[in-house]
Amino acid sequence: MAHITTILGVLMAAAAAAMLISPLLAGAEVYPAEVQGMPDCDITCGNISVPYPFGMGPARCYWPGFNLTCNHTSNPPWLLLGDGTLQVKEFSLTNWSTFVAVIRTGDIKVNGNGEGTLGGGLTTNGPYTISSNKLILLGCNVQATLKNSDVIVSSCSSFCKNGDRLSHVRSTLEEGMQCSGSGCCQSDIVFDPADVVGRLASSTSYDVQLKWFGWNRSADHQWPAYVFIARYDWFSHTPVLEELFRTDAPVSADAIQLPLLLDWEVVGHGAECSNVCKSRHSDCIKGKRGYICLCNDGYQGNPYITNGCKDIDECNEQYPKTCYGDCTNSDGSHDCRCPPGTHGDPTMPDACFINFVPGNCSTSCGDINVPYPFGIGSAGCYWPGFNLACNTSQRPAKLLLVLHEYPFHVTEISLQNNTMRLSTYSIMHIDPSDSPGNFTFFNFSGTPYSLSTGNEFILSGCNLQATLTGGGPEVFISGCASFCPSNISGTDVETALQRRGRYCNGMGCCQANIPMSSNDISTLLIVQKLNKNDGQELTLQPAYMLIAEEGWFDQQQLSKEIAGQEESEIPKVQVPVVLQWEVMQGLPRLANMKVHPGCPVEVVRKLCKSKNSYCKRGSRGYLCQCMDGYDKPGNNPYLADGCKG
Numbered sequence: 001m002a003h004i005t006t007i008l009g010v011l012m013a014a015a016a017a018a019m020l021i022s023p024l025l026a027g028a029e030v031y032p033a034e035v036q037g038m039p040d041c042d043i044t045c046g047n048i049s050v051p052y053p054f055g056m057g058p059a060r061c062y063w064p065g066f067n068l069t070c071n072h073t074s075n076p077p078w079l080l081l082g083d084g085t086l087q088v089k090e091f092s093l094t095n096w097s098t099f100v101a102v103i104r105t106g107d108i109k110v111n112g113n114g115e116g117t118l119g120g121g122l123t124t125n126g127p128y129t130i131s132s133n134k135l136i137l138l139g140c141n142v143q144a145t146l147k148n149s150d151v152i153v154s155s156c157s158s159f160c161k162n163g164d165r166l167s168h169v170r171s172t173l174e175e176g177m178q179c180s181g182s183g184c185c186q187s188d189i190v191f192d193p194a195d196v197v198g199r200l201a202s203s204t205s206y207d208v209q210l211k212w213f214g215w216n217r218s219a220d221h222q223w224p225a226y227v228f229i230a231r232y233d234w235f236s237h238t239p240v241l242e243e244l245f246r247t248d249a250p251v252s253a254d255a256i257q258l259p260l261l262l263d264w265e266v267v268g269h270g271a272e273c274s275n276v277c278k279s280r281h282s283d284c285i286k287g288k289r290g291y292i293c294l295c296n297d298g299y300q301g302n303p304y305i306t307n308g309c310k311d312i313d314e315c316n317e318q319y320p321k322t323c324y325g326d327c328t329n330s331d332g333s334h335d336c337r338c339p340p341g342t343h344g345d346p347t348m349p350d351a352c353f354i355n356f357v358p359g360n361c362s363t364s365c366g367d368i369n370v371p372y373p374f375g376i377g378s379a380g381c382y383w384p385g386f387n388l389a390c391n392t393s394q395r396p397a398k399l400l401l402v403l404h405e406y407p408f409h410v411t412e413i414s415l416q417n418n419t420m421r422l423s424t425y426s427i428m429h430i431d432p433s434d435s436p437g438n439f440t441f442f443n444f445s446g447t448p449y450s451l452s453t454g455n456e457f458i459l460s461g462c463n464l465q466a467t468l469t470g471g472g473p474e475v476f477i478s479g480c481a482s483f484c485p486s487n488i489s490g491t492d493v494e495t496a497l498q499r500r501g502r503y504c505n506g507m508g509c510c511q512a513n514i515p516m517s518s519n520d521i522s523t524l525l526i527v528q529k530l531n532k533n534d535g536q537e538l539t540l541q542p543a544y545m546l547i548a549e550e551g552w553f554d555q556q557q558l559s560k561e562i563a564g565q566e567e568s569e570i571p572k573v574q575v576p577v578v579l580q581w582e583v584m585q586g587l588p589r590l591a592n593m594k595v596h597p598g599c600p601v602e603v604v605r606k607l608c609k610s611k612n613s614y615c616k617r618g619s620r621g622y623l624c625q626c627m628d629g630y631d632k633p634g635n636n637p638y639l640a641d642g643c644k645g
Helices: 165-174 217-222 238-244 490-497 555-562 567-572 601-607
Strands: 007-012 067-071 078-081 086-093 098-104 115-118 128-130 133-138 142-148 151-158 184-188 206-212 226-231 258-264 282-286 291-295 299-301 309-311 326-330 333-337 342-344 352-354 387-391 398-403 406-414 419-424 437-442 449-451 455-460 464-470 476-482 509-513 523-529 544-549 575-581 613-617 622-626
Touching (some): 133 151, 206 226, 291 299, 476 509, 544 575, 601 613, 601 622
Antiparallel strands (some): 007 258, 067 078, 133 226, 142 151, 142 206, 282 291, 398 406, 406 419, 419 575, 449 575, 455 509
């Protein structure tokens, strides 16, 4: 289960005449759940519902430390926390965001020694700590430090060249820059509880210390330093900045509403899982200082009271919507399938496609057969991700695979080997003088394809090394090095290279196998020169590299084809490449091999349509094969009655 924190959001506000409307709640997303409190207890204040462990009135209505007050003198009534300076605005107890939003105003006031305190009147050693906030400082040549007891939880410094704080801050923000030290600064409030056990004081009693360090301190003091503690994104909101830096009638810092977030956990005497998490279908999570409760997946509500976690009817949920197909709800779960006659991914919009009907789909292009799950034309003719194109403007027509807008000529598709053979122009010329260099061969991201082990990597040239990686230098796939001794003539090298054969031994060219890889990302080639001091060998052997089907490469023959061609013409040589394919879209992700070594029943039902077929795991997805005795050429396990004896 992912780590969940319980958050109480606080807006710092007061009854000043000029008040700035905070954007905290305007952007907050709170998902409705059935709010429940203790029996015979008030659970509303104005238009706000109060869920247990929070409560108002008698002590039986709340867990110790979670008591609130409803101020009926305001219209509408205000729900208050702590010493009355924190106004509660909303609650959420969902599994992904458990928080309370509250209001208070103003910056942190400091005395002549630069000392101040952030309080709120909350109980010492109570359930609250600051979280997901920033320390924000406006001032010139001053440092602000936020501490809890002797633990520094945040600090930043603000500098000004000419002491004009406003101009520095305004110019910085107008240029779209963050408040990062010129006239203002901000810093995350973070600490590791394991490192400060026993050293924290009152959970929300934080001390602020300002320290000036400029040469002209009298000038720096002319511009008061303002210190705010607010939610991480508060200072980036345009209305806040406009009010702070108005030249006609700037708003008082006392009237600025600040969103402040607090973590909360159930702490104190009796705080054990059995006492805290009362609802069935709930989990108890050990927090930093106490416990929090979460409804199990498939349930929502209040886990702190009996029967508070209710089943979610995913079939009627609009946000987040989890099923776009035929949905059947069950207690704590649901079943989502594509409608009859379709296939695909019912959890995505418009991702269920009409089943393949042989009579309505083209099964060939030119002289190449196109077996399902591959297809041409409408979405019902192929499994998602296996769409191909047929270029009928050529004779014979050419079957094309388009990867990220780049077309490849398909020459063969095999269901038995789960391979596709391409004819490519994949020879890349190398200029060793520009070494090192990076080259992208294929980009398989988001596709069902990867390089087959039936290929090899080939490098031609003198004193070069090439490494084939997947998705970055740290993911090694293959590599080799090619040498040309500098103490022999070019004629000697040429004679050595003319030994006809399909294998290189490192003299002028090298080859390397491509192992099985589960990556579906770009294949990147990194080339570097091994002899940086001698450029004579660069002309001894053409420098190029390629990936080709194993056994195709013949150095002498390829050298003849390339000889005399301009650099721009080298890629015109057609090179066969073999791809491996697996079915992934519309199916569950692969589970741990040790736990689930086979195919899930759902995959077998959706994918392997023939009764004489079986399913097997690939490295990234799933495959279907006809059983022994039913695996004749042309049989297709992906079609009903496709495996015939």
